[in-house]
Amino acid sequence: MTTLNNTTQDVRVCTKTVMDNIADPDITFDENGVCNYFYQYQDRVEKFFVGGEEGQRQMEEVFAKIREEGKNKKYDCITGVSGGVDSTYMVYLCKKYGLRPLVVHLDNGWNSEIANQNINNIIDKCGFDLHTHVIDWEEFRDLQLSFLKASVIDLELTSDHAIFAVIYGLAQKHGITYMLNGFNITTEGILPSAWRWFKYDWLNIRSIQKQFGSKKLKTFPHVSFGKKTYYEFVKKIQTVMPLNYIDYNKEEAKELISRELGWRDYGGKHFESIITRFYQGYILPEKFGVDKRKAHLSTLIASGQMTRDEALEELKQPIYDADMLEEDKEFVLKKFGFSEAEFEAVMNAPIKAHTDYPSYITKHYKYHEQIMKSISPATRLVKKALGIRRENKSY
């Protein structure tokens, strides 16, 4: 296995979680051997999580507000569905609390049959309108190949960016101001920043495509920094993360959506998409030395949904079932039009940082932060005057 930095130093594992110093330059440990992510998690819970009866009350309050503000509209909110646990649970909450969401699905050409059937069942049971955005596959394949050739870590940036762009666009089109997002701290709160990239970095996507792609991105759904600002501040579209209000428990959620919505489990986290499971199960560990399960399991430990021993036991299991890996690999290579040798070349190419390519982060972010700091008292006043408020527990 090619790993980033355990060749030069000993592997050190956090004493509270299962995070370690493999492929993560940002991890630090305190005198008790507890990693920074554990404290970061607690800090996030402190800031963004409510929970308990108070959380339930606040969530219902937000839902009541969404219903009230949207009562004369066709839809009072919008939410994405992938067929995975969190998005499915989010749709379930909409049904339970009488919201009328437009449910959006992004078809990036990698849906598994399970994801497909889960969405079918969810829509049948809830009776919501489903809008599918089918990404132009030829264009998207070219973009994903560019990301592989660019040797950057976050292949999923392409799909994640697109779904945000599609949801924003539809929200604007239908006059919807609430975007419900299934992100939640209690099962997703820990994720090293070295393992992912900023999802709104359209400049990064565009630049990587320009350098490595063979097609122009003509139809790829995207949202620039300016457009996002427009959606947020002019169209007043805001993100709400209801799962951060309540004591969201993964196992209980799975049990509930299986019973209520006929949802089927597909194994690992995000394994409903074939490219995602191949990426997380093969590309990330083999090329980048990253085992994302460590972050997922550590989050569950930190939120008390699992013990450290259970997590260590689970990490002993292979990430990927060997037969499934073979089958998926063949399928992925076929979809990409890659030969075995071309794929090997990509896997063995030296790792690059997202910032090795033009990026909003390098280009604007530092200035942006400074500017925002200096003008923040003024923007607060402007926001107040415009009536922009943030209901959400987001960050």
Next chain:
Amino acid sequence: MQRARIIPILTVDNGKLVKTVKFKKPNYIGDPINAIKIFNDKMIDEIVILDITASKQGRKPNTDLIYEMASECFSPLGYGGGITSFEEAKKVFDQGVEKVIINSAIAGNASLLQEIADAYGSQSVVVSLDVKKPLFGGMRPCFRSASDVIKEDIVAFAQRMESAGAGELIVHNTDRDGTFSGLDRELTKSVASAVGIPVIACGGAHSVEDMNETISATGASAAAAGSIFVYKDRNPKSILISYPTPEDIISR
């Protein structure tokens, strides 16, 4: 008792999966390879892929694409579009396709059917009997995705195809394509009762119940549909593959 065959028909335009209404207004559905993989995982009875622009644009079958699709599909696969000669049919079979579907070529060269039947067996030769009602007169056979109509009685044409070597007929009312207005039971019945080979009802299926009922009412051995298997709740904005469970399909 044998279960009625319920067949998804996927239409391809230059390598892209599309769904049309009356063969016009193509709506992009996605990557055909992934769609076939999903259908295959849903344990379909059989699947049909039609390249709807090949004949119109004078293209030969895209064998690379056919190979990629066929290798994702373990159920019987029928392919149609651009097959004009025995050599082309052979190339299509070589990609792993079980049945070739002929439409435009029969207008000029009906002996092609027998040639293929002699080599591969008549069960692997399917004629897509595309039917259209012109402004005046009765139902007529048509070709090249409903743009060329000929003056021949539809039942007589069907019988002619049977004697020319066809092993199966897709009776496709093209005026109903993508309209959800229901399968044409009258047309299906008139053809099914006049020929001895299996008939597949196609064009305008409204639901799986419609397909089931058409099969029992007309003597067809199967029914095929596109839109209801790629659109959720008959909504062209809700693109989502579906296929009935065995319990939803009648036995006959």
